[in-house]
Amino acid sequence: MLQEHTPFILFANCIPVRGARRSTICDLQRGLVHPIPNGLHEVVTAGRGRTLAELRAIYGPGSAEVLEEYFTFLLANDLGFWCADPSAYPDLDLSWDHPGRVSNAIVDVGTESDHDFGSLVRQLDALGCRALQLRVFAPWPLGRLDAALGHTLGSRLRTIEVIFPWSAEWTAQEMSDLVFKHQRVSSMLVHSAPEGRTQEFRPGDTPVHYTPQVVDHHSHCGQVHVGYFAVTLGAFTEARGANSCLNRKLSVDAHGEIRNCPSMPRSFGNAATVPLAAALEADGFREHWGVSKDQVATCRDCEFRYVCTDCRAWLRDPADARSKPARCSYDPYTATWGADPVPAAVVQLAASAPAERVARREPAVACVG
Ligand code: SF4
Ligand code: SF4
Incomplete structure (x- = not known):
């Protein structure tokens, strides 16, 4: 269910990647790639931790339907959650190494x-x-x-x-x-x-x-x-x-x-x-x-x-x-x-x-x- 005044964040294992024409959210836990519009990429990156009401105010009155569609998609695919305190959920550490000279x-x-x-x-x-x-x-x-x-x-x-x-x-x-x-x-x-x-x-x-x-x-x-x-x-x-x-x-x-x-x-x-x-x-x-x-x-x-x-x-x-x-x-x-x-x-x-x-x-x- 959509919530008006609670911030929304992606799960840490769901990483947005921007492309030229469209973007993806890579769900590294389930092994899934979700193509998304670049507009949704912006909402989950620049708009991370904002509420639906705040995003509507930023994007203007004509954005309501698209934003509803975006959040319905995110929830339906279990990519994020409503979260009162986004700062309590830091990003995943994306550094990589292998304990050997050859993997x-x-x-x-x-x-x-x-x-x-x-x-x-x-x-x-x-x-x-x-x-x-x-x-x-x-x-x-x-x-x-x-x-x-x-x-x-x-x-x-x-x-x-x-x-x-x-x-x-x-x-x-x-x-x-x-x-x-x-x-x-x-x-x-x-x-x-x-x-x-x-x-x-x-x-x-x-x-x-x-x-x-x-x-x-x-x-x-x-x-x-x-x-x-x-x-x-x-x-x-x-x-x-x-x-x-x-x-x-x-x-x-x-x-x-x-x-x-x-x-x-x-x-x-x-x-x-x-x-x-x-x-x-x-x-x-x-x-x-x-x-x-x-x-x-x-x-x-x-x-x-x-x-x-x-x-x-x-x-x-x-x-x-x-x-x-x-x-x-x-x-x-x-x-x-x-x-x-x-x-x-x-x-x-x-x-x-x-x-x-x-x-x-x-x-x-x-x-x-
Ligand atoms: S699918 Fe892979 S090889 Fe093809 S353009 Fe994208 S990154 Fe490059
Ligand atoms: S192993 Fe060599 S030929 Fe095969 S995908 Fe990698 S670089 Fe290309």
């Missing part, structure tokens, strides 16, 4: 790969890595995947995403046993499958998703789409001051080359001879870590900029290191997506960055964008 890693596997998984996992562990994405592009026996994952059993990794090619040589039961054995696998995607489907095994086990899409190269990565937004406190706060994909990321490509991400041009040595910690310290390795969306053309005006995963490997203008990701069709100046932003069955490789992003099994976002 997430990608390891690619192709026909030519000869990775020492035991060594890689031990080194990532020592660097404080919490999330791993293993992307297998070429046919691989299930036993080799099991052996690779076996090295993670005693590690401090919290989440592991696996992208793996379909094969007629293993059965559903063998896949079920693998998922059961490796409970830290939070996402299992089987590509090049005869059909798209989802296989559920025991209650609580990670479901296995199958897609007919062929994922045989690192260049499949970098798609930007509303379904891939990461709406968590960790992802949001990191994106405010650092790159939402590349920050604290370390990758080993299919040839063993150590890069920030497998699609970035520069190698910092081969993992067969160069310790990951040494590559991390090399000049240039962290070049893109601090590039936040606020520094990227177009993205800086986008209302999704703190929940969207960036890409610095595939750029709209390759000559400009601060240009918008090439694989985003969203236009924040018209608030519209391109006709076909992402193929229906697209596979998102790697854009997952911090542990929170890797941890999500399904898109944790409801957005009418």
Whole structure:
């Protein structure tokens, strides 16, 4: 119910973000993004803690209907509350840090790969890595995947995403046993499958998703789409001051080359001879870590900029290191997506960055964008 003379404030976990054409309120507790008009953004920021009667007086007699609509929306979506003493509810601390030199890693596997998984996992562990994405592009026996994952059993990794090619040589039961054995696998995607489907095994086990899409190269990565937004406190706060994909990321490509991400041009040595910690310290390795969306053309005006995963490997203008990701069709100046932003069955490789992003099994976002 609307109240005339009691101030209104947003819940601390509901953060307004202004965009060029419209804004959002990011509900970091429920993992929801609510697009809102810029007028409502102004009401909940500049007008924070004001009463409805005060706001009517500020915006004039013609504002009554719109203000009523705004507050009805805020209450219906449980985004804030009437509060006699707003000063008793300080803003959330939006600083971000990670207790390790690396937070997430990608390891690619192709026909030519000869990775020492035991060594890689031990080194990532020592660097404080919490999330791993293993992307297998070429046919691989299930036993080799099991052996690779076996090295993670005693590690401090919290989440592991696996992208793996379909094969007629293993059965559903063998896949079920693998998922059961490796409970830290939070996402299992089987590509090049005869059909798209989802296989559920025991209650609580990670479901296995199958897609007919062929994922045989690192260049499949970098798609930007509303379904891939990461709406968590960790992802949001990191994106405010650092790159939402590349920050604290370390990758080993299919040839063993150590890069920030497998699609970035520069190698910092081969993992067969160069310790990951040494590559991390090399000049240039962290070049893109601090590039936040606020520094990227177009993205800086986008209302999704703190929940969207960036890409610095595939750029709209390759000559400009601060240009918008090439694989985003969203236009924040018209608030519209391109006709076909992402193929229906697209596979998102790697854009997952911090542990929170890797941890999500399904898109944790409801957005009418
Ligand atoms: S989304 Fe991230 S990991 Fe993927 S290509 Fe772009 S920068 Fe690399
Ligand atoms: S314009 Fe930038 S911030 Fe907005 S959705 Fe596209 S890539 Fe993300």
